[in-house]
Amino acid sequence: MRVTSGVIVAPAPEIVSTRHVERVALGAFPTPLERAPRLEEALGGADVWIKREDLSGLALGGNKVRQLETLMAQALAAGADTIVTTAAAQSNFCRTTAGAAAKLGLHCVLLLRGVPGLPLDGNLLLDRLLGAEIEFIDTKDPYDPAVPQQLQGIMDRLRAKGRRPYLAHVVGTAGAVGAAAYLPMAEELIAQWTARAISPAALYVTAGSGLTLAGLALGLKWLGWRTRVVGICAQMPASFLHPLVVQRANEASALLGLGTAIAAEDFELDDRQIGPGYGMATAEAVEAIELSAQTESLILDPVYTGKCMAGLIAHVRAGRWRSEGPLVFLHSGGTPTLFAYGSDRLDQARAGRQA
């Protein structure tokens, strides 16, 4: 079965209805697929292609743009005039949400984990420039019960002012919609591989919540593609995340009526690049960032894509991929966080100290 719904041509804010989930056109799709010859040479021969999802356009792009096309369609359908969401202070999702809201003429309120005195850099600077109203919550824990309480307070306050707020918080089963939003990326990749007559051995994807991984694993299997989907964990241990990704992929499959079942062995997860923790730069990630920049002018970040590239490099150096066909690396964006780290934190990480 081959569908061609991966490309959105309608201008925002028209709602694009496809065979899949409803979307508002916000990004620049299809994103490019590029070969990385100098990186290949540095890695000693493995063919490497880069899917440039970092070039998806909206407010400096990244993988969250596809998810937001879906969330914003739901918000508009619900008649919302204000988008509310929450995450860490340097969240790419929050920055892209603020961008989507600005582009659609909606108000945006962000509840960010952190304290009001944080330096206005990286994504936080962009949140401000994009016009989002920012509130802080003094916790590091995304599961802190104070988070939903404060979100509820924001929703109540907005409603009391006569606004129609929409909570764009992709947790629990709402994650199925998030995973489904990545299915068109699988279709887009297959169209690009077919056009270039390549049959990749593996697709490397950073796994945060695992929704991108779930959507891609589902899409590739549904379309009968055997490319190995390799998730490199940036946040949660593989033992915890693996069953969640299976569950989200199967929920997305049911939501879209695909009739494809995802099993644990349909993808793999490697959590050896997390280092001291989520958002902490590692020596391996800094090496991957520098190598990608200096060979391909490819700018990665220390939270997600640097760790994913470090995982790919470690697998190549261990001799895992020799003659099976090219490797595809998903550049999922996140570049703005680089500017919130600064060179001293990267230097510390390179020297093996906690950063």
Ligand SMILES: *Cc1c(COP(=O)(O)O)cnc(C)c1O
């Ligand atoms: C959010 C994010 C990811 C992780 O995507 P999930 O779908 O949550 O796994 C990877 N890379 C970047 C740059 C991100 O912002």
